[in-house]
Amino acid sequence: MLAWKPPYLALNMYPCSRLTGLCHLRHTRSPELLRRRTLSHMLLGLETSCDDTGVALISTKDGSIVHEQVASQTRLSVMLGGVLPTVAREFHRTAIDHLTSSTLANSGVGWKDIDGIAVTVKPGMPMSLKVGVTYAKQLAELYRIPLIPIHHMEAHALTAMLTYPSLTFPYLVLLLSGGHALLALARGLEDFTLLGTALDASPGEVLDKLARRLKLSRLGDFRLNSVSGGRAVELLAAEHKATSPLFEIPLPRSQSRDCDFSFSGIQLNFERLVSKLEDELVDVDSRSHSILPVDCLATVCASLQSALTRLVCRRVQRAFEFLRSNGSADFPWPTALVVSGGVAANSVIRAGLSEVAQHFGLPLLAPPARLCTDNGVMVAWNGLLLKRANRRVTWDISSVDFEPKAPFGIDCRALVRNAEIRIEAIKINS
Template sequence: MVFSRTLSRASRNVPCLIQLIHRRFSYILGIETSCDDTGAAVFSASGKLLGDSLSSQTSTSVMLGGVLPPVAAELHKKHIESVVLDAVSKSNIRLQDLSHVGVTVKPGMSLSLKVGVDFAKTLATQLRIPIIPIDHMEAHALTALHTDPKLEFPYVILLISGGHGLLGIVQGVEDYILLGTALDASPGDVLDKLSRRLRLNRLGDERLKNVAGGKALEMVARIYNGNHRRFDLPLPRSQSKDCDFSFTGIHVFTEHLIDKLESSTSGSGHTLAMQDIADICASIQFAMARLICRRVQRAVEYCILQGDGDDNVSDVKITRPTALVVSGGVGANLVIRAGLTEVANHYNMRFVSPPPHLCTDNGVMIAWNGYLLQKEKSPRITEDISSVDFTPRSTFGLDFRESVKQANISIEPIKLPDSVFQS
């Protein structure tokens, strides 16, 4: 393998003393393979992004009707070497100049995680550098600190993607509080399934040909001027006084709606009219945005209540958040962003979100998290390479969901103007 030969030459040609001299200047490599994107990036000791590379499997996943773990793992194996070498090359450094390698170890698909972890362990062993195990969700939660230098702790974080949905507080690089989570399906999973049900990639519009489900749904609603008020979709658990999400109700209701409309449509294949499809897409976004915004609103109210009072849970101090941050693939949805901006404005908070390409999975967020942990001298950093392993599941900080429920907070939902849903 080319990479093995490259590592071998690096190990032979650079004496240990010279390696140590070079590594006084930290260069942190980050590797991401938790799902179906192979990413790598390098940050300097000053926190500057030097180079990054990404191999996306979106077109393959669209063709196969979803992410298939064995296929995703094989594509990671095929591309990880070139992605890492490309990121290092763009950084204008050599492999042997790396001082740390950060890698996603949780959560994610086991087969995909294994590829990245095995690769990182081989690299760290050959270069004799420590590994920084990275939590994928924490990396998403910290990305905005890279893209917005003015962002300060603490802030409310909303992570919404194809695999996850959670709401919490980020109080520090290794200090998180969980306020709510998706109880059933993730928002991205629901959007992808409804996109496939509507056959959006088969509408004959070239603009949708290789676009992932959730993004295709957003595009159809916008391009074809979907009416978001035509179909009244449910808001599951909207009366529950907690911050947990449920998106399955939206999924099931919309499936039945599509079945009903198709059965009443004459013609071959019971194909829906384009306007019907666009209106359904817009209505789905409308329901999701309203549901998410209400949960976020209660989370902010909880933080304010805890920050203004003396009834903080246990020894953990919660103060009023400085900003509302959203990330994850669904966080790139412009309609949902616009709704969340209204919520942030209502509470005189900043709304912050990384650019869309950094909301989806990437190597930049892993390398950035590695940089922050290295800067904090985190005990997570280890030279015991064999001890590093992956796990498909993880918890996000301290679980305060029951505390939110016990606070029994009633909210008056913020009215979102129609302009929000015409983005």
């Protein structure tokens, strides 16, 4: 389908023939939309901010998803002990053209049918971002298509408006992922008020490190060998017996009256717990390669999920209390609690957040799991919303560049902190 190839593709570390051995490929298309494709044009979304390569086509007429594909490096990252920037870059270089070409071919559309290219430009890993932005700019110049630069976290925050068409601004949105923890009031398409953020490590980063510390990938359970640390923790926690008590772990910054998160404090407390358990249950001479008993690991994982859930729910509860006590036009009462991001796909965390939302008489809205992790659909959808509003659409290709670090909305965390709101934590039954 795509005869032209970007110059850098000649430098690929991993040829396309080896893609399926290194990653998980997922694609979805709508047969009904393919039959109606001549009735509307398409918008292409490209995502390469971290280690997943996402490509999607959506209809500019009604926003329906025509085709989507994701190449995930999770299996490779687990093997390597984390995401390596140089490896992620070469993987994106291989995957992006392959996915784009097959997406257009499977949709039966040509470049003349593409009305715009939305591409993630910030924030993210610089080497990864550069691949997607460079590729998008080359396509835009070659086929004379306008570009729409996308903020990665804004795209996550707006995905729920695709899956819940009745959702309206303002709404409270919680983004939990491998690289971020953000709590904000979404007041408009480009209007976000930041109420809380991670002060140190991200929740996904902590889960990955603790999964490696627990040696979960060495258990011999094939389910744990090719998933993220957070997913491995969730799978093992499901095996915890309800009759067995959880480990009591103190929450960091429990006396702080703000909406900021400290996940590294949880990591430190659990590393101490694991070391203590190893002293008690593992022979000293074999400690470097031995693993805790499975029932003990399940209890540790369930305790970790519980601690994360309590921490997140208390911060969200304080955000609701702040909005209710403020009552100004700058901080209107939200219509819903929206959660997104890979960590937010955890069923226990979602259940806890649902209880908090219900306490305040609001629904919890979460996109399906495949749209919570990084994907091209959210980028294309954000691009379509911007295109409809005639914002950020540019023909000036040279003006588009990537930004590894970028703020998210207007930072109002100090206002929350200065309000010194004391809360009585909602009892979470999850």
